[in-house]
Amino acid sequence: MDITHHKLDKKAAVLEEVNKTSGTFASGLPDTIVIHYTAGPSAKSAINTLKEDDVPASAHIVVDLDGTLTQLVPFNKIAWHTGKSAWLERNGLNKYSIGIEIVNAGRLEKNGNVWRSWFGKTFPEEEVVRAVHRNESTPTWWHCFTEEQVESVFELCKAIMKKYDIRHILGHEEISPGRKIDPGPAFPLDKIRDRLLHSDRKEDSDTTGEDIISKGIVNAGSLNIRSGPGVAYDTIASPLSRNTEVVILDEQRDWCQVEVKMTGWVSGKFVKKVKS
Numbered sequence: 572m573d574i575t576h577h578k579l580d581k582k583a584a585v586l587e588e589v590n591k592t593s594g595t596f597a598s599g600l601p602d603t604i605v606i607h608y609t610a611g612p613s614a615k616s617a618i619n620t621l622k623e624d625d626v627p628a629s630a631h632i633v634v635d636l637d638g639t640l641t642q643l644v645p646f647n648k649i650a651w652h653t654g655k656s657a658w659l660e661r662n663g664l665n666k667y668s669i670g671i672e673i674v675n676a677g678r679l680e681k682n683g684n685v686w687r688s689w690f691g692k693t694f695p696e697e698e699v700v701r702a703v704h705r706n707e708s709t710p711t712w713w714h715c716f717t718e719e720q721v722e723s724v725f726e727l728c729k730a731i732m733k734k735y736d737i738r739h740i741l742g743h744e745e746i747s748p749g750r751k752i753d754p755g756p757a758f759p760l761d762k763i764r765d766r767l768l769h770s771d772r773k774e775d776s777d778t779t780g781e782d783i784i785s786k787g788i789v790n791a792g793s794l795n796i797r798s799g800p801g802v803a804y805d806t807i808a809s810p811l812s813r814n815t816e817v818v819i820l821d822e823q824r825d826w827c828q829v830e831v832k833m834t835g836w837v838s839g840k841f842v843k844k845v846k847s
């Protein structure tokens with residue numbers, strides 16, 4: 572993924588430029604990336620809203636569910652994604668930051684066996700995670716981000732960091748606490764930030780989106796591998812034996828989606844997580 576003249580190349584992103592900016596960043600800026608979710612059903616709806624003249628909002632990038640990127644504002648222009656915000660001694664983070672909007676429904680309400688977003692769409696159990704928001708103290712339900720989105724955001728941040736001197740990667744919830752809750756606990760913000768900003772391997776461009784996915788070792792004599800996250804799902808192969816190394820692709824409550832020679836779901840209680 573490469574950036575030329577402040578735009579992602581054609582292979583990496585669709586360009587749908589909107590002219591909602593406050594001009595060019597001051598010299599030495601941007602130095603911050605702000606992560607958001609769209610709280611909407613699709614990239615199309617988010618892009619349409621961000622393109623409307625009478626909606627005073629814009630962002631540099633929208634990330635679709637399949638990881639596809641759309642660029643709306645060149646990276647050297649100030650977009651309107653943070654609103655009232657503060658970080659360290661700064662106020663109004665738009666003038667310091669690149670805004671990435673990831674398609675995601677956000678917080679969900681449980682309704683029997685379905686989970687409902689504020690805009691009325693329902694989601695099945697496998698697209699939902701229960702977690703505690705960093706600004707709250709009790710767990711609630713959240714729409715999962717896709718693996719493609721997480722990898723795509725990671726690669727995008729890496730490409731941006733090659734061109735701009737990025738020092739902060741922040742969630743909207745961190746710069747506008749009390750007012751904003753995106754991207755929320757379903758997004759691995761701390762992990763991505765650690766890998767990109769605090770890793771010794773920062774200079775080493777070999778790190779890929781896949782590297783942010785954890786590894787584990789089977790910690791039971793024999794562990795069923797299933798087609799979905801629950802005992803109701805069929806086993807899809809012979810059980811995994813103790814000390815089998817697995818790649819953890821995703822986690823939902825007590826279940827880990829793992830990759831061995833095949834992909835399936837095992838009880839998370841019997842997977843000892845190790846640092847990759």
Ligand SMILES: [Zn+2]
Pocket residue numbers: 606607608652743751753
């Ligand atoms: Zn936001």
